[in-house]
Structures are given as C-alpha cells and as structure tokens.
Amino acid sequence: MRKIFFGFTLLFFCPGVLAQVSFTAAPSTLQFYSRDTATDSCSVSISGHVDKNATAYSELKVKTYRNDTLTATNSRTLSYSGDSAAFSLDIGIKAGLYNYKYEIYGVNGTTETLIRKADSVVCGDVYIIQGQSNAEARMYDGSASENNSPFIRVFGSADTAAGDTLWRIGQGDGDMQTMGNVGQWGLRMCKLIVDEYKIPIAVFNGAHGGMAIQYFQRNDTRPDTQNTNYGRLLFRLEKTGLAKNVRAIFWVQGEENANIAGNISTYKKWFTELRSDWLENYPNVKKIYVFQIRNGCSTLADRIIIIKEAHRQLGEDYSDVPVMSTSAQVHESNNCHYPYTGGYKLMADNIYRLVRRDFYGASYAADIEPPNIKFAEISGKSEITLYMKRILDSLIWDTAWSDTDFSFNVSFVTVSGGATYGNKVILSLSSSATSVTNITFLGHQNSPEPFVLNRNGVGAMHFYQFSITTAxxxxxxxxxxxxxxxxxxxxxxxxxxxxxxxxxxxxxxxxxxxxxxxxxxxxxxxxxxxxxxxxxxxxxxxxxxxxxxxxxxxxxxxxxxxxxxxxxxxxxxxxxxxxxxxQTVDGSQVCSGTNVIFGKSKKAGNFSECSYLHNRLTIKFSDVSDRHEVRIFVANGACVAAFYPRTGIADIDISGLRRGVYMIRIKTAGNYKTFRFCLM
CATH class of the missing domain: 3.80.10.10 (Ribonuclease Inhibitor)
Structure with a gap:
C-alpha cells in the first residue's frame, strides 16, 4: 500500500525539492473533498514541515485556480525551530462544477520554487453503493456512457485485492475489477445530481456479485481489515478522510439469500446489524435506500417473495430506510440482471426522485415512491380492495397480468380481473372472498412487469401473506x-x-x-x-x-x-x-399580513364602527348618552389598557402596544362586544 501511494505522490513533487518539504496533508490530482452543506463549501488542508538543511525557504505560498483562473493566493511565513519549520493552511473552496488547481511554492527572497501541483480537485457530496451484482451494475445490454462526467469521482475499487488507492473519474460499464467503476444506475443517478444541482459526486461502490448478506458483515474486532468486504470499503473511505461525510447508502442485495432459502426474520436480523455498523462507521448517513429485488435469477418466486417481504418490512421498521421497487424494470436475457434502457436507467431515475427530495430540497410530490400496501379489505362478495400507503397517488392497472401473480391462503380463490381507483387496487376474484384471510403479491416470474404502477411508472412493491382487515x-x-x-x-x-x-x-x-x-x-x-x-x-x-x-x-x-x-x-x-x-405564529404574534382589525363593522348593541389608522384605534358609538367602556387584553387574558370615552367617538393611541394579538372588549349600555385585534 505505502509503495503505491508514495509512487503516486512522486508524480506531483518537483524532484529537486522533494527532500526539503514533507506533507502531512495536501490535495492530489482528481481529489474529492466533501461539501459542508451549511456553507456549500469545502476546506482544503495543506500542512507539513520544511527541512532547513536543504534550501531554507522563508515562506510557503499556495496559488488556487478555479477552472484555470487564479482566484486566491495564500502564504505562510515559516518559523524554524531547530532545522524544521511547520506549516498549516486551510483554504475554503465553493462547491459546484469547478475544477480547482493548486500550486504550492517555496519562497526564498524573490525566488519561487514549485514544490507540488494538484489539478482537477472538486468539492461535493459522498455516497456508497453496496450489494450484489445489480449494485455492481456492469454493462449487460447497452452502454451508460451518456452519463459520463468529469465531476463524478471514484477512489479505488471493490476488487478483493484492495490495492488501488487512486482517485479516478467514474465510469459505469465496467465491473468490480474495473478502475473507476460506479455501475450503470449509479453513474446515471450521479449524473442527474450533477446536471440539476451542479454538485460533484463521489461514489464508493463495494458491491460483490453472488454473495449473501452475511458476506457484507463487519468484523467487529477489526472493522477495517482487508480480509472482509466491509473492511475494504471502510478502508477506502477512511483513507480519503470521507468516512464521516457519507450522506446515504444504497443497498441492492437479496437474490443469493433467496437462492439459499432465507427467511424474513433472519434476513432482517443481518440487515439490522449491518445498518448499526454503517451508522457507527459512517455517522452522518441520513438515509439507507433499499431496492426490493425482482423475481428471476433462476430462483423460485415463492423463495424470492420471502426476501422481498423482508425488504418491504425494513421500510416499515426504520424511518431512515426508504424502499424502492424494481418491479417496473425489464430483465435482460439472463433474467437476473438488467439492460441499460428500461433497466438500470429506470432504476436510477426512480431512486433519484427520492434523493432529490431527501437531500436537495425538492418539494414533496405524489407518485415518486413505489405503491406499497397499507390495508387489504373484502369490499364485496367476490372483491378485495388494496389500499396503498400514498393516499394522493394515482395508480394504473396494466393488462399484462396473470392469475398466478396473486395468491391467497385458500388455493381455490384466484384473481380474475382488476382495476385501480386513486390509490386503491380493486381485485375481482374467481369465487367468494369469505374464506380469504391473507393475500400475497408475487409478481411475474421473468416476463416484463408491472401491471400495477403509479403515474411516474414506478412499479408496486410485492408483499407476502398480508392480512385482510376491515374498514x-x-x-x-x-x-x-x-x-x-x-x-x-x-x-x-x-x-x-x-x-x-x-x-x-x-x-x-x-x-x-x-x-x-x-x-x-x-x-x-x-x-x-x-x-x-x-x-x-x-x-x-x-x-x-x-x-x-x-x-x-x-x-x-x-x-x-x-x-x-x-x-x-x-x-x-x-x-x-x-x-x-x-391563527397565530406563537400564540401572541399573528400570521404575516397587514395591520387589520378582524371582524366586520356591524352594529352590536350601540356599537357601530371600529377602524384603525396610523397607530390610532377609532371606535364610534351610535348613542352618545350611554356610558362606554373599552378594554384591551393580551392573549393570556391580562388587561393592558382601559378607556372610558364620554363622547360618541373613542380615539385611542395604541402606539405603545407591541406587535401581537389582542382582544378588544367594548361595553355599552350593558352589552358586550369582543373581537380579535391583530397588530403588526
């Protein structure tokens, strides 16, 4: 490891000054720094020591270029202690589609000597992709190269040799041993972020095809050991200093556990342990997106539905685990993986809607989450209605369905037809629903789905033995x-x-x-x-x-x-x-708006009119002979002012009142009129 890293840094040192300056922190070409979302910026640290026995520099200078334009020059005067002078600089850079270049000079009098240079440095957001071969997402049918971007970065690879410690520009068509691989859907998702929000993205893909969830677990004694998949991924994040900056993890796994006949509780147990370890090693992760797998991969549907149900339940168990369906995706010829078009591309588009909502301030919209069952009820003699969780979603029933896509606790009942209404799916049955107590949605085995989807084309999530209840x-x-x-x-x-x-x-x-x-x-x-x-x-x-x-x-x-x-x-x-x-903001301050007395100017007893203008409250009375009383109260009932006008008009100066909500009570001829007064 050390030899490889050292050889990389030699590319950026000028040989004549290598022995003079040693760096403990400095940017390298293609390096990625993590964005502080509060300031939309990154901090680039440069630190180390200068050896006085070589050329004794009096100053260290750093020039920062953004897209090849010099934007800043920072310098530090060197103060020697014995034969060594320490230096340290932190340079802030703005996040965005900018390539930063750094030139570090040693200064001796009027002479500036270039010590180190780093180009194409960027500042953005960090994500992890993990799981089996559909997380690796290499090219099976059609290239994802349309999404290539210099602002998508990768460090190392998921190769079990774990020897690569270089930053690279990401690509999506390769496999786990291909340098810079993000995976096709990962590349597409990143490109959508880059294009819409102008934020560079770093992806750490740790996927390994054909492995059960147990393979991805942490060695708690040595979390970063290179002998485990978990440790190799953690090593890469820690090597770059980005482990504490990961925003989200994307989990695409489960086919192998279905193949070995896993059960719901055991799978959830393994995931719970993995989630706990992730949140410990990557403490700023806010979401763990789980993809519910599809039928296929030469595994029986009644085995796959067990893992699908485990995935669905994880979304119910944890508020930080959104689940995305894959039922709308088309398998390629091996019935296990996906082509780019209609497969990995759709996978990226669907999950991106959640990412932009959760991390980039996009407003909540209907039909962006997969239809997911909430209630199932017998709604007629031979009819069952499924209520999906997203009440405002609009579902579509496609004609490409089979009577084996659903199953019940009684084998003599099958689905003979269906329709959708709003967020509801209405199933017509072949016989009476009286004996039905639960329903399973298996989906198609290999042929294209879905036949239940929302207006964005997101397919419904599958479920297992869901109980029938009542309205x-x-x-x-x-x-x-x-x-x-x-x-x-x-x-x-x-x-x-x-x-x-x-x-x-x-x-x-x-x-x-x-x-x-x-x-x-x-x-x-x-x-x-x-x-x-x-x-x-x-x-x-x-x-x-x-x-x-x-x-x-x-x-x-x-x-x-x-x-x-x-x-x-x-x-x-x-x-x-x-x-x-x-309505008030906090019980005392009214909602934003203009100064106004709420309530219509209508007679109540002998009170005829009330108005407000220029910090004066004017109240007119129709009968000047009556004794009048005006009191002003704050929201908690305390009286803050009382007036006893002796004429038919009360002209009251209220400039001393603070903004807020008041109650005005007018008493005249034994009658009371109370209404709200909002002063801003």
Whole structure:
C-alpha cells in the first residue's frame, strides 16, 4: 500500500525539492473533498514541515485556480525551530462544477520554487453503493456512457485485492475489477445530481456479485481489515478522510439469500446489524435506500417473495430506510440482471426522485415512491380492495397480468380481473372472498412487469401473506396513529363518533395536537373534524382527500402560510374564511399580513364602527348618552389598557402596544362586544 501511494505522490513533487518539504496533508490530482452543506463549501488542508538543511525557504505560498483562473493566493511565513519549520493552511473552496488547481511554492527572497501541483480537485457530496451484482451494475445490454462526467469521482475499487488507492473519474460499464467503476444506475443517478444541482459526486461502490448478506458483515474486532468486504470499503473511505461525510447508502442485495432459502426474520436480523455498523462507521448517513429485488435469477418466486417481504418490512421498521421497487424494470436475457434502457436507467431515475427530495430540497410530490400496501379489505362478495400507503397517488392497472401473480391462503380463490381507483387496487376474484384471510403479491416470474404502477411508472412493491382487515380497523388504526404522534394516551373511542362500523366524526379540539399524520386520509367516512384550539402549524396534503361536509373547525391554531390547496379545502368545508383570523405564529404574534382589525363593522348593541389608522384605534358609538367602556387584553387574558370615552367617538393611541394579538372588549349600555385585534 505505502509503495503505491508514495509512487503516486512522486508524480506531483518537483524532484529537486522533494527532500526539503514533507506533507502531512495536501490535495492530489482528481481529489474529492466533501461539501459542508451549511456553507456549500469545502476546506482544503495543506500542512507539513520544511527541512532547513536543504534550501531554507522563508515562506510557503499556495496559488488556487478555479477552472484555470487564479482566484486566491495564500502564504505562510515559516518559523524554524531547530532545522524544521511547520506549516498549516486551510483554504475554503465553493462547491459546484469547478475544477480547482493548486500550486504550492517555496519562497526564498524573490525566488519561487514549485514544490507540488494538484489539478482537477472538486468539492461535493459522498455516497456508497453496496450489494450484489445489480449494485455492481456492469454493462449487460447497452452502454451508460451518456452519463459520463468529469465531476463524478471514484477512489479505488471493490476488487478483493484492495490495492488501488487512486482517485479516478467514474465510469459505469465496467465491473468490480474495473478502475473507476460506479455501475450503470449509479453513474446515471450521479449524473442527474450533477446536471440539476451542479454538485460533484463521489461514489464508493463495494458491491460483490453472488454473495449473501452475511458476506457484507463487519468484523467487529477489526472493522477495517482487508480480509472482509466491509473492511475494504471502510478502508477506502477512511483513507480519503470521507468516512464521516457519507450522506446515504444504497443497498441492492437479496437474490443469493433467496437462492439459499432465507427467511424474513433472519434476513432482517443481518440487515439490522449491518445498518448499526454503517451508522457507527459512517455517522452522518441520513438515509439507507433499499431496492426490493425482482423475481428471476433462476430462483423460485415463492423463495424470492420471502426476501422481498423482508425488504418491504425494513421500510416499515426504520424511518431512515426508504424502499424502492424494481418491479417496473425489464430483465435482460439472463433474467437476473438488467439492460441499460428500461433497466438500470429506470432504476436510477426512480431512486433519484427520492434523493432529490431527501437531500436537495425538492418539494414533496405524489407518485415518486413505489405503491406499497397499507390495508387489504373484502369490499364485496367476490372483491378485495388494496389500499396503498400514498393516499394522493394515482395508480394504473396494466393488462399484462396473470392469475398466478396473486395468491391467497385458500388455493381455490384466484384473481380474475382488476382495476385501480386513486390509490386503491380493486381485485375481482374467481369465487367468494369469505374464506380469504391473507393475500400475497408475487409478481411475474421473468416476463416484463408491472401491471400495477403509479403515474411516474414506478412499479408496486410485492408483499407476502398480508392480512385482510376491515374498514373499521382501518379507521381505528388511522386515528390511533394521530394520537400516538402527539403522545396522547386516550383510547380511540373517546375522541370519535361511529355510525355503524365507520368513524364519522373526530374530536381533537383543545388537546395540544402538534401534528396530524397523513393517516387521517384513510378515514374516508369522516363527516365532522374538530382540530380547533391546538398547536398545529400545518396539515398533511392527504387531508384534502376527505370531505367533512358536516363540520370542520381548525380555529385557534398556528396555521400560517398554508398551501393554496389546503387553504381552499378548509375554505370549502369550514363554510367561510373566518378561521384565518384566529391563527397565530406563537400564540401572541399573528400570521404575516397587514395591520387589520378582524371582524366586520356591524352594529352590536350601540356599537357601530371600529377602524384603525396610523397607530390610532377609532371606535364610534351610535348613542352618545350611554356610558362606554373599552378594554384591551393580551392573549393570556391580562388587561393592558382601559378607556372610558364620554363622547360618541373613542380615539385611542395604541402606539405603545407591541406587535401581537389582542382582544378588544367594548361595553355599552350593558352589552358586550369582543373581537380579535391583530397588530403588526
């Protein structure tokens, strides 16, 4: 290892000054630095010692070029202690599609001597790809070279020899022994990031084809040992100093465990241990994306579905483990791997939508996650309805299906037809559904899928022995999710009203609710919703799937700046827009807007008109003979001002009041009128 690395650094030293300067840190050609997302920049460290016994430099100078334009010159005066002078510089560079070049000079009087040079240095984001041959993703049919970019970088390779310690520009068509290999779908995903967000990407692909999940485990005694796949990958990350900068890991594995007849619990156990080790060695990983495998690879479908179900359950078990289907991809001729077009390219496009949402600030959109079952119910004598998790998704039923794609706990029931409606799949059965207690979605064995997909062409996830439940169960579980999300221990029945077996009203008013999960959209029988007097700052997009025609109350929350869609939904079912005037930022400060007195100028007793202009509150009374009283209260009920006008007009200076929400109470002739006053 040391000889190889030393030979590499010789390429960048001027031979005449090699003995004079030793570096402990310095950039090399093609080196990749990790971006600080808070500052959108990287720090390039240059440090070492100068030997005075050679030429005694008085100064060290570093010139930084961005795309061949000199952008900075940094220098350090050398202070010798004995025969040696230490130096250290940290140079900040901006992330982006820039190639940085560094020239390091030793200065002696007016003479500058070039000591080291590094070119094509970049600053960006780091990812890991790991798993079997579909993570390696070499070329089987069609090249991915259209995605080649100088801003996609690779260090070393997954070769078991572990001898390569050089930075290279990435390519996608090679295998694990090919220098610079990213894999076809990995290269495509990186190119999408580079093109849209102008961020260079470094990929560490540790894939090894034909291996079970056990092969990828860590040696806990020696995590970075070169005798394990885990250790070789970790060595590469630590060698580059990027182990603590990995943003996400992509896991594509499972065919071999299906081949050896693995079971759900054992596979999940191995993955849980692997995930724990990853999060320890790569502490800044925020997501571990798992691809659910496809049927094929000469393995029986009833074996593969076990590992598929383990993959699906991992997404349920861990919030940091999104799962992506591969059911929409077309196998190439070996029925195990994928061509570029329709295979690895589609794989990249599908996972990229999640990456751009999770890491690059893209807004949430429907139809970007694979359709994934949430509930299954008998909805007719010979009919079962599958409810998918993403309530706002729009599903498509393709005609290319087979009656063997689904199976049930009873063999005499098969699927005779299907349709989709919104996020639901409606299955017509060959006979009565009475005896059906669970359903399995196997999918096709080798021929192209999918026949259930969303509007972006993302295929549905397969599932195993999923229990048939009822609409009442769906309602109850969904309301329970709302209570659990807000740490409320009340039973579901204490906050709902039933009609028959369905929940038709939910009363969560004044319960310090801070969030409403998307699950509320599954309670599609709701006619009345009370969410008033809580701490809500937003409502889930999925709530617009409901039609609470009887009653909707969201008053006295913190619902500022809602989307137009949700605002229109509230306006439609709340009956008017007065709910807006009860919303505050924090209980005292109103939602952003103009100074306004909320409430219409209408007579209430002898009170006739109220207006605000230039820090003065003007109240007019229709009967000047009555005794009038005006009091102003803050949100907690404390009175901050009282006025007793003796004429028909009260002209009140309120310039001393801070911005916030106040209550004005007007008393005249024994009658009271109270309304909200929002001052900004």
């Amino acid at each position: 009442k169960y769906r309602d109850s579980v969904s309301v329970a999710a709302i209570l659990a999300a807000n740490s409320i221990t009340k039973p579901v029945d204490s906050v709902v009203t039933y009609s028959g077996n369905r929940i038709v009203a939910i009363n969560l008013g004044g319960m310090n609710i801070v969030t409403i999960p998307s699950d509320i959209g599954f309670v599609d029988s709701l006619k009345s919703i009370d969410l008033s007097n809580n701490l809500l700052t937003d409502l889930p997009r999925e709530i617009v799937a409901l039609s609470p025609s009887g009653f909707l109350n969201v008053k006295n929350n913190h619902l500022c700046g809602l989307s137009d869609t949700i605002t229109a939904w509230i306006n439609s079912f709340a009956g008017d827009t007065t709910w807006k005037i009860t």
